[in-house]
Structure formats: C-alpha cells, structure tokens
Amino acid sequence: MRRFRLYTQLFLVALLGFLSLFILYPFLWMVFTSFKPPEEAYAWPPRLLPQEWTLAHYQALFQAIPVGKALWNSLWTSAFLATSNLVLASLAAYAFTRLRFPGRELFFQGHVLSMLLPWQITLIPSFLLIRALGLVDTFAGYLLPSLTSGWAVYVLGQYLKSFPRSLEESVLVDGGTPYTALVRVVLPLSRGALAVLWILLFLSYWQSFIWPSVVLSSPDKMVLPVALLAVQNHYAINIPLLMAGTTLMALVPVLVYLAFQRALQNPELFSGFKG
Amino acid sequence: MPSTLVVAAFALLPVGASLLISFTDWRGLGQPAWVGLANYWALLEDARFHRYLRQTLVYAALAVPLGVVLPLAIALALRNLAGPWSLIFRVVFYLPVVTGVVATALLFQALIGLFPFNPLARPETVLPTLAAFSAWQGMGGAILLYLAGLARIPRELYEAAALDGAGPWQSFRFVTLPQILPVVSLVLVLSTIAAIQVFEVVLFMTRGGPGDASTTVALYIYTNAFRYFRSGYAAALAWVLALGLFLLILLQRRLERRVYDAEV
Numbered sequence: 001m002r003r004f005r006l007y008t009q010l011f012l013v014a015l016l017g018f019l020s021l022f023i024l025y026p027f028l029w030m031v032f033t034s035f036k037p038p039e040e041a042y043a044w045p046p047r048l049l050p051q052e053w054t055l056a057h058y059q060a061l062f063q064a065i066p067v068g069k070a071l072w073n074s075l076w077t078s079a080f081l082a083t084s085n086l087v088l089a090s091l092a093a094y095a096f097t098r099l100r101f102p103g104r105e106l107f108f109q110g111h112v113l114s115m116l117l118p119w120q121i122t123l124i125p126s127f128l129l130i131r132a133l134g135l136v137d138t139f140a141g142y143l144l145p146s147l148t149s150g151w152a153v154y155v156l157g158q159y160l161k162s163f164p165r166s167l168e169e170s171v172l173v174d175g176g177t178p179y180t181a182l183v184r185v186v187l188p189l190s191r192g193a194l195a196v197l198w199i200l201l202f203l204s205y206w207q208s209f210i211w212p213s214v215v216l217s218s219p220d221k222m223v224l225p226v227a228l229l230a231v232q233n234h235y236a237i238n239i240p241l242l243m244a245g246t247t248l249m250a251l252v253p254v255l256v257y258l259a260f261q262r263a264l265q266n267p268e269l270f271s272g273f274k275g
Numbered sequence: 276m277p278s279t280l281v282v283a284a285f286a287l288l289p290v291g292a293s294l295l296i297s298f299t300d301w302r303g304l305g306q307p308a309w310v311g312l313a314n315y316w317a318l319l320e321d322a323r324f325h326r327y328l329r330q331t332l333v334y335a336a337l338a339v340p341l342g343v344v345l346p347l348a349i350a351l352a353l354r355n356l357a358g359p360w361s362l363i364f365r366v367v368f369y370l371p372v373v374t375g376v377v378a379t380a381l382l383f384q385a386l387i388g389l390f391p392f393n394p395l396a397r398p399e400t401v402l403p404t405l406a407a408f409s410a411w412q413g414m415g416g417a418i419l420l421y422l423a424g425l426a427r428i429p430r431e432l433y434e435a436a437a438l439d440g441a442g443p444w445q446s447f448r449f450v451t452l453p454q455i456l457p458v459v460s461l462v463l464v465l466s467t468i469a470a471i472q473v474f475e476v477v478l479f480m481t482r483g484g485p486g487d488a489s490t491t492v493a494l495y496i497y498t499n500a501f502r503y504f505r506s507g508y509a510a511a512l513a514w515v516l517a518l519g520l521f522l523l524i525l526l527q528r529r530l531e532r533r534v535y536d537a538e539v
Contacts, residue, residue: 008355009356009357012352012355012356013356013360015352016349016352016353016356016360016364017364019349019368020364020367020368022411023367023368023370023371023411024367026379026382026383026386027370027374027382029382029386030382030385030386033385042389044389044390044391046386046389088281110287113287114287117290117517118468118472118513118516118517118520119472120472120493120496120497120509120512120513120516120517121289121290121293121510121513121514121517122289122290122293123497123500123513124289124293124296124500124506124509124510124513125288125289125290125292125293125296125510126289127500127501128292128296128506129288129289129292144281145281147281148281203373203375206375207375207376207377209377209475210474210475210497214501225377228377228378228381229377229478229479232381232384232479239385239388239389242381242385243382243385245381246378246379246381246382246385249374249375249377249378250374250375250378250379250382253373253374253375254370254373254374256373257366257369257370257373258366261366
C-alpha cells in the first residue's frame with residue numbers, strides 16, 4: 001500500500017471532498033431553507049443562505065400540526081423501546097449463552113430467524129393480533145411487539161460469548177444465582193457496550209415508520225415520521241415548512257451520532273441487520 | 276422467558292398465520308373463507324402485480340450494483356488516506372444513514388422539486404432517480420463494512436506482492452480483491468434484500484407515482500392490506516415476494532461461488 005504519498009493524498013482528498021459536497025449541500029440546504037421566507041425558498045438556482053431569517057415555519061409546524069406532540073411521542077417511545085430491548089434481551093442472551101435448558105438451540109435460532117423475516121409477512125398477522133387484543137390506536141399496541149427483538153438478543157449473545165466467564169464464577173462459587181452474576185458482575189462491567197447498543201436501538205426506533213403508521217391512527221398519537229408524511233400530504237408545496245419538519249427529525253440522530261461518533265464506529269453492530 | 280414470548284408472538288407465530296391467511300379471502304373483518312390457492316392463481320393473472328414486479332426488479336438492477344461498487348471505491352480511497360481526513364469523510368458519508376430514509380427522502384423530494392426538470396415526475400426517469408437516491412442514502416453502512424474488511428487484510432500479503440514486483444493495480448487485483456470478496460458478497464446480499472423490499476423511499480418520494488410508474492411490490496402489498504383491506508391477497512403477495520427474494524439470494528450465492536472458484 002502506498003500510504004502518505006503527497007500527490008495521491010491530495011488527489012484522494014479532492015475526490016472525496018467533491019463527493020462529500022453531494023451529502024453536505026443537501027443537508028445545509030435543508031437546514032437553511034427551513035429559515036427562509038417563502039419567496040426565497042423557491043428560487044432557482046437555489047441559494048444556500050437565507051437573506052432574511054425567519055422562525056415562522058417552526059411556529060407554523062407546532063401550531064398547525066401536532067408536530068410537537070409527535071416529537072415527544074417519538075422521543076419517549078424510542079427511549080422506552082431501547083430500554084426494554086436492553087433489559088429483555090440481556091436476560092435472554094445471558095440465558096442462551098450461560099444456562100443449559102431443553103430447546104435452547106431451537107429458541108435461539110428462532111430469535112435469529114425472526115430478524116431475517118421480511119416485514120411484509122409479519123405485518124398483517126401482527127396487526128390482526130393487536131386488533132384482537134383491542135390495542136389498535138394505543139401506544140401499548142405500538143410498543144408490545146417491539147419490546148424486544150431478535151437483533152438485540154443476537155448482538156448481545158455474540159458479545160456475551162466473548163465475555164470472560166471467570167469473572168462470574170466467583171459469584172457462583174459464593175452461592176450466588178446466575179441472576180446475581182448477571183446483575184452484579186456482567187451488566188456493570190458491560191456498561192460501555194450496553195450504552196452503544198442502547199443508542200443504536202434508540203436511533204433505529206426513531207426511524208420506525210411502517211408499524212406505527214399501521215397501528216397508531218389518531219393525530220395525537222403519531223410518531224414523527226408518520227406526522228411528516230401527513231405534513232407532506234397536506235402541505236406538499238410548502239417546502240420551507242417541510243424542511244423545518246425534516247430538520248427536527250434529523251437533528252436528534254445527527255447530534256447523538258456526532259456526540260458518540262467514536263464509540264459507534266463498530267461495524268459488527270452496524271452491519272444493517274436492523275431494518 | 277419474556278423475550279422469547281414476544282419474538283414468538285410477533286415474529287414466528289405470524290409466519291404461520293400469514294401463510295394460513297394467504298389461503299383465505301379474508302378482508303380483515305368477518306369470517307374468513309378458505310379459498311385454497313385462489314389468491315395465488317389471481318396473482319398470476321394480476322397485470323398490476325406483474326408491472327410492479329418488473330418495476331421492483333428494474334429498481335433493484337440499478338440500486339444493487341451502485342450500492343455495492345460505489346462504497347467499495349470510496350472505502351478503498353478512505354483506506355489510503357491519512358489520519359484526520361479519513362475520519363472527517365467517514366463521518367460525512369455516514370450522515371445520511373443516521374439521519375434515516377424518511378428525513379432524507381423528504382429532503383430530496385423537496386430539493387429535486389425545485390429543478391426546472393423534475394426526474395421524479397417522469398415515468399422514464401423516476402426509477403433510476405430513486406435507485407440513485409437509495410445508493411446515496413445507504414452508502415455509509417456499506418463503507419463501514421468494507422473498511423472493516425480491508426483492515427483485516429494482513430499487511431504481509433501486500434509486502435509479499437511488492438517483493439514480487441506488483442504495482443498498485445496488481446496488488447489490488449491479486450491481494451485486495453480476493454481478500455475483500457466475502458465482504459462484497461455480504462453487502463450484495465444486504466442490498467438485494469433492501470432493494471427487493473423497497474418501501475419507504477418510494478412512499479416518501481413519489482407515493483408510487485407518477486401514475487404508478489414507481490409502485491413496487493412492497494408498496495402494493497401495503498396498499499392491499501391497509502387501504503383495500505384485502506388481507507388474504509396481500510399475504511399471498513408477501514409470500515411470493517419472500518420466496519422470490521430467497522431464490523434470488525440462493526442464485527446469487529451460486530454465481531458467487533463460481534466467481535470465487537475462478538478467482539482463488
């Protein structure tokens with residue numbers, strides 16, 4: 001490999017810098033357009049910076065449509081699901097990697113299989129099941145099927161396989177149960193990995209659209225992606241209003257990503273299993 | 276175990292249920308009647324389904340190669356780049372992935388709408404535009420996988436190649452390429468799965484339009500199930516799509532093995 005050759009370096013920086021423009025420009029355009037008065041927003045060719053800054057679109061967004069409510073719904077449901085996934089999946093993953101019980105392999109394979117299933121197949125029966133339980137248009141109906149996921153169990157299982165058992169053995173020798181070993185030893189020592197997983201789960205539930213769009217129908221129960229689709233339906237031509245909405249939607253994950261960028265650069269966790 | 280219960284109830288049980296539903300005429304309410312294979316026969320004759328299937332395949336044929344090759348090229352460039360630049364670009368290329376499909380699709384739909392010529396509004400250009408958008412949006416994930424794969428290639432292989440007098444192209448052709456092939460095949464599978472099931476991109480950018488020029492099978496399933504309430508028919512469509520996808524991936528694996536044998 002020819003590293004650090006000056007011309008190669010300059011060429012690569014120029015090339016990648018050029019490609020980056022295709023990413024940075026749309027993002028900057030989105031943010032700035034959300035502050036532009038309407039007459040500026042539709043100009044062609046588009047100007048990046050607004051000449052006159054206005055917060056009117058953000059005000060309209062919170063007044064006309066319950067976007068504030070949707071923002072709050074997205075925040076708490078994503079945090080709730082990330083937490084419940086972590087709790088249930090760590091119990092399950094610990095059992096799968098440390099305990100022996102009949103059907104262990106079968107149950108674990110069931111979890112793996114569940115993350116490979118296309119959503120088209122599970123969506124209709126899941127909806128019918130939630131309807132039979134009388135949970136349509138309730139948050140319980142949205143949250144229940146997502147309390148845990150095959151993905152979280154699988155990732156934590158892989159992690160625990162490499163976790164040194166000797167650390168737990170002292171607890172077990174002292175007469176502790178596997179449960180105390182998990183809660184007293186394994187989980188406290190895995191804080192870093194668990195935090196990364198929590199963030200990844202939060203970000204993925206922040207994006208979830210299909211299931212909440214099917215289960216939650218009343219306007220005050222919308223999550224942000226569903227609310228943005230409604231905004232697009234009603235105000236398709238109001239570009240700055242729409243861009244105010246997408247800026248809000250993008251803000252949370254981008255800030256989280258930039259803050260935890262180093263910790264999140266783990267390709268094993270990011271490999272795109274999560275839909 | 277609570278986790279197993281949830282997974283069983285909302286992932287595994289529905290598989291069986293959806294297979295059963297696909298043999299009924301259920302419209303979501305009332306008593307479903309067993310109709311045997313009628314839904315599957317109807318699907319063979321459904322001209323709309325055939326058109327949407329063709330459109331899905333055209334989209335995939337454009338999106339998958341872009342999504343496999345472009346990130347590999349960028350990862351190779353990043354790999355040869357020194358310190359801080361590499362990190363900065365990695366963060367930039369990952370931005371669309373963290374932002375997610377919904378916000379970026381809305382953003383592009385609005386930005387493209389300003390163009391004097393709107394490629395999303397023409398039947399001939401809409402699928403290539405959607406495919407290009409998806410490749411743009413998902414690039415970061417594949418770049419990360421490729422970078423991890425490239426980092427695992429032992430340095431000695433390059434040193435040995437250099438000793439044998441290999442130039443940059445030859446060391447790419449005979450060291451990097453064979454070593455990175457498993458990652459290429461992983462990215463290929465992941466992007467095929469994503470492309471065949473494409474849904475949010477289409478919904479947020481075109482609603483399947485203009486007319487139905489960009490309606491894909493997944494969108495048709497969703498519409499059938501939750502707009503027309505034809506649960507039985509939608510379940511049959513879902514099974515055909517899933518089996519088709521499964522066969523497509525088996526076929527890819529076959530072809531890959533042949534390429535791999537020729538390579539090594």
